[in-house]
Amino acid sequence: MSLSLARLRPQRQSAAGPVDPDAAVQLVDVTKTYRSGGGSVAALSSVSLRVPRAKFLAVMGRSGSGKSTLLHCAAGLDVPTSGSVAIGGTEVSRLSETERTLVRRARVGFVFQSYNLVPSLTIEHNITLPLRLAGSPVDHAWLESVVEHVGLSDHLQRMPSELSGGQQQRAAIARALAAGPDVIFADEPTGALDLQTATDVLSLLRDLTSSLSQTVVMVTHDPMAAAWADDTVVMADGRIDQVLREPDAATLAAVLGGYHS
Numbered sequence: 001m002s003l004s005l006a007r008l009r010p011q012r013q014s015a016a017g018p019v020d021p022d023a024a025v026q027l028v029d030v031t032k033t034y035r036s037g038g039g040s041v042a043a044l045s046s047v048s049l050r051v052p053r054a055k056f057l058a059v060m061g062r063s064g065s066g067k068s069t070l071l072h073c074a075a076g077l078d079v080p081t082s083g084s085v086a087i088g089g090t091e092v093s094r095l096s097e098t099e100r101t102l103v104r105r106a107r108v109g110f111v112f113q114s115y116n117l118v119p120s121l122t123i124e125h126n127i128t129l130p131l132r133l134a135g136s137p138v139d140h141a142w143l144e145s146v147v148e149h150v151g152l153s154d155h156l157q158r159m160p161s162e163l164s165g166g167q168q169q170r171a172a173i174a175r176a177l178a179a180g181p182d183v184i185f186a187d188e189p190t191g192a193l194d195l196q197t198a199t200d201v202l203s204l205l206r207d208l209t210s211s212l213s214q215t216v217v218m219v220t221h222d223p224m225a226a227a228w229a230d231d232t233v234v235m236a237d238g239r240i241d242q243v244l245r246e247p248d249a250a251t252l253a254a255v256l257g258g259y260h261s
């Protein structure tokens with residue numbers, strides 16, 4: 001039997017409650033437990049989170065607080081032990097691995113600290129790779145606008161090694177945007193960049209939410225980076241401990257400092 005996205009249309013009801021079709025991402029009562037050394041670790045405990053469309057959300061918290069686990073579950077890379085995760089109204093937490101892969105390819109973009117571009121492909125082919133993997137046609141008008149948006153129109157035929165770190169990260173952002181995803185997950189996207197280049201990349205992510213109504217969820221340790229987001233959730237011991245609305249970097253640094261003492 002072939003799988004198609006048509007079969008994975010948005011649902012209105014999930015085992016954990018109603019799915020909100022207007023949310024880009026919705027977690028309801030998500031728990032993730034890992035077995036570890038004969039015992040178990042609760043990496044996420046009863047996490048509920050709704051990320052509206054066109055929001056830029058930062059996720060912070062000290063090491064081990066559950067940020068990566070949250071990102072992996074929210075992006076459909078992993079399934080929760082209990083609770084539900086919906087992306088663009090489709091409950092991914094109850095799909096098979098193959099179905100989740102299809103949803104991810106069509107609806108989720110990823111940006112990583114290390115860019116993860118394929119070194120042997122041109123920038124153009126890197127950007128269109130997710131579309132080709134998904135067997136989707138390349139919408140050239142959309143692609144042109146995305147490439148222009150990230151400022152790489154003159155670099156499409158170059159190889160990744162011929163670009164600066166900031167340019168490579170902008171190519172990775174274009175790749176994440178190419179399929180018109182419900183949400184882009186960015187994991188420490190500026191961790192490898194100098195301050196000015198990091199500022200350019202954060203300004204671009206910020207701009208995507210306003211000009212393209214793109215939802216972005218960014219995990220970061222850096223209060224300066226998180227300050228570019230609309231809101232910041234602070235994780236502690238696998239829970240969302242605080243939600244800060246439009247905090248500035250100084251407020252975030254002070255709040256984060258409290259978790260390290």
Ligand SMILES: Nc1ncnc2c1ncn2[C@@H]1O[C@H](COP(=O)(O)OP(=O)(O)OP(=O)(O)O)[C@@H](O)[C@H]1O
Nearest residue numbers: 034035036041043062063064065066067068069070
């Ligand atoms: N595969 C795994 N097996 C066992 N325990 C795990 C696994 N993955 C994560 N954990 C544990 O779950 C908890 C949350 O880990 P997670 O990686 O989500 O934290 P984090 O906030 O992303 O940390 P960091 O900032 O260091 O990346 C930690 O106690 C971690 O040791």
